[in-house]
Amino acid sequence: MYVLTEEGKRYLAEGLPEIRLVKALDRARPIGELKGMKDFSIGLQWAKMKEWIEIREGKLVPKRRPGVFPEQEALKAIAAGKQVSGEMLDILIKRRLVSRESENVSSRAEKQLKEGVAAPTPELIKSG
Numbered sequence: 001m002y003v004l005t006e007e008g009k010r011y012l013a014e015g016l017p018e019i020r021l022v023k024a025l026d027r028a029r030p031i032g033e034l035k036g037m038k039d040f041s042i043g044l045q046w047a048k049m050k051e052w053i054e055i056r057e058g059k060l061v062p063k064r065r066p067g068v069f070p071e072q073e074a075l076k077a078i079a080a081g082k083q084v085s086g087e088m089l090d091i092l093i094k095r096r097l098v099s100r101e102s103e104n105v106s107s108r109a110e111k112q113l114k115e116g117v118a119a120p121t122p123e124l125i126k127s128g
Contacts, residue, residue: 018042025060
């Protein structure tokens with residue numbers, strides 16, 4: 001099972017940095033105007049890599065504005081407990097927005113208690 005990291009949760013709420021950057025870039029603008037944006041350097045790196053923007057003469061210039069943001073949609077899906085493609089998982093893991101949640105004895109016990117199990121199950125007792 002995969003879960004959002006703290007950074008993943010923040011980006012789910014605020015939007016990925018590259019999305020926020022490209023949305024703020026309605027026209028060519030000097031880099032200095034946007035440098036104060038939260039996560040600017042991360043957004044710049046990803047927006048350039050995705051070829052959404054380019055830098056010309058000290059200005060950020062929009063190249064294209066995508067209509068769909070697959071990484072943002074994947075964060076929503078994971079937060080909702082849904083599965084996403086392996087390729088997308090790889091991207092999100094590399095960006096440290098998602099991590100694999102390993103279920104240990106204490107987390108299983110906690111989960112069972114939240115689900116209303118009054119006492120530990122024999123399986124839980126056997127496993128430690």
